[in-house]
Amino acid sequence: MNSLLIASVDWHSFFFLLFGLLACGFATGIILSNDIVRMAVYLVGTLGAVAGLFFLAGAHFVGAVQLMVYVGGTVVLLLFGVMLTSQ
């Protein structure tokens, strides 16, 4: 086991890739899903992962606004609308 290899675990890149993959994965989930409520849940995943990217970049305020406005507000209202209409 090469100590240099282990010592080069780079958490910043790791979390960047993690949040990036989560955002893309959930976005794919939105496209592939048929159930509108599940789509909304995947959308929360995407927006939350983007908020994670903002926090990782040190833009804490933008990250918190992303959480509050998009994840907290829009999607709750979306679910609200969805549940009152079709299902």
Place this chain on the structure above:
Amino acid sequence: MGQFFNNLLQDINAFLWGLAGYSSQEITTLAEDSWIGYLLAAIIQAALLLHVLAAGTVLFTWAERKVCGRIQDRLGPTRVGGKFGWLQSIADGIKLLCKEDLIPDEADSLLFRIAPYLSISASFAALIVLPFSDGWVAQQLNIGAFFILAIMGLEVFGVILAGYASGSKWSLYGAMREAAQVISYEIPLAMCVVVPVLLVGSMNLGTIANYQAGWFTNWLIFHDPFAFATFWIYFTCGIASVNRAPFDLAEAESELVAGFHTEYSGMRWSLLFMAEYGSMFTVSGLGVLLFLGAWYGPLPIFNSWTSGTESWYLAQMANLVGCLNFVLKSSLLVIVMIWVRWTLPRLRIDQVMTMCLKYCVPLSLIGLSGVLLWQLLAIPSLNDLAPARSDLTEHWAEKSSSPFVKDSQEKVDLFDGRNTQ
């Protein structure tokens, strides 16, 4: 391999020295820019915060039963674990672990399983920026107050999802009520949080807390009568936003069976409850940080130790006392929530909305304008009676340059530096 263990030991050593408050120049290896130091720090902080959530739930459930019992003129649990029944929560926990995990046929099973995890993660994430004492915070954000508000808005998502995914009309009614209620109460809650933020001029919870150092007259709740009223509006809206009686319309067991968690059993149900108790503590903790002097006791007994220059041990002792102060004050507020729950009858949903839109929102706006006018006209305030030492209020900025609380921009640079090696 030997080299690896050597590095590992060096890193752990550096990490421990970093914990002990030594600056990065004094030791050969940095604590947090090495990958293992970073990992260990993250794991330790996460584990400590998880225990706040778990142990808090155990203690508060027990307190809830005891307080409820006394209010209803009975004893509450008395048998499990001796005289006071203090092991009752553990017994309940074991019972919940052993219960069958039921998922109804009608349920959307994926969302049904995700919902409790969403709730508990949001409840846990709010603790990340909650400082327990001077510098004792997992991640010091400059926008701590705003972050906690944003996270508290997320918690409702788990509840709505739980109610929707259960496929039962009782659950759905509960979820819809919760959505309407929480979205409405976020507004006055945020208005009340703005008051201390404007008085101190910072959204950093540590700065707000250190502003209140010294005697109890320095607490922001005593700034003026408007600030005093604002705290109680905050507390009322806080109770509503964590969905506790008399605002627990989402569960309303007399009309909706058990509301959003009707179909839940076992561990999933208890995760939903852990999230509720966790957010009760967070709301109380935020109230204590913003209005009630945070980790400073009513008398400045230990304050002379905290300046951090004389002795590391004294400073840590003062921090420990501060942590106890903070937990004690927050727990007292939680006990008040429990007291309110077992004293007041539940409101109807229209009364809940009236309460928010006709009373809480205008009152919080009046409170905000009143506090601002008080500042503008420079009316004497109780806060000026015994001003805090300036080295205490400026202390937090110095703290944030310790090896454990870093600006994230600096962290990014450290990682980049690591890459080039």
